[in-house]
Amino acid sequence: MSQLSCHVLDNTNGIPASGITVKVSRLGSFECLAEGITSDDGRVDFGETRFAPGNYTLRFLVAPYCEETFGQTFFPMIDIHFTIVDKRHYHIPLLLSPFAFSSYRGS
Template identity: 35%
Template sequence: MSSEKPAASVSTHVLDTATGRPAGGVAVELSVRRADGAWHAAGAAVTDADGRCGNLPALPAEVTHARLVFAVEPYLSRSQSRERRTGAAFFPEVTVAFAVAPGEHHHVPLLLSPFGYSVYRGS
């Protein structure tokens, strides 16, 4: 019998609450905090047309903290152009750090609008 802890997993999706639609084309980076406290990239993906990013890698067994960085500025700039808004995106990126437990799945959705966002642990 192995004493190795099962890996934790992470998935996410991005919803544009201003348009009521999924936010496709958002680059997402997954990082993990190592024992030395530094963040190290573990994987990256881009949200699909349904706003989902489900192909992120499993986390190393010893990891207790993970971070998602959503590069939302390009998406918001495109979205604002469609809406005939002017100016740069207020949020160039959204960073979410969270605790993870071995063997658990962590779904962390981002609800995004031009001037606000929220995240939560989904299922």
């Protein structure tokens, strides 16, 4: 079983994005397997939950953060789909700005 964490960085202001709710589910399912809120350093560690190989979705509910920080919301939520294939720690950063976002497999 694998572990999972994520990190949200506000690329516009060059700071971690805190207070964002993040939910994990199996791809195609609405059942939430784990949930957290980004800390002051923009991180969520789903350490208590173990993930079997398969396809998953991280859903970042960014609308409240974007409204407060950027004064508007273009992407109210961002879904990142990924595949767990082996036993390791998976870390998925999200880089956020008012009109764009990107993600990658972190370490």
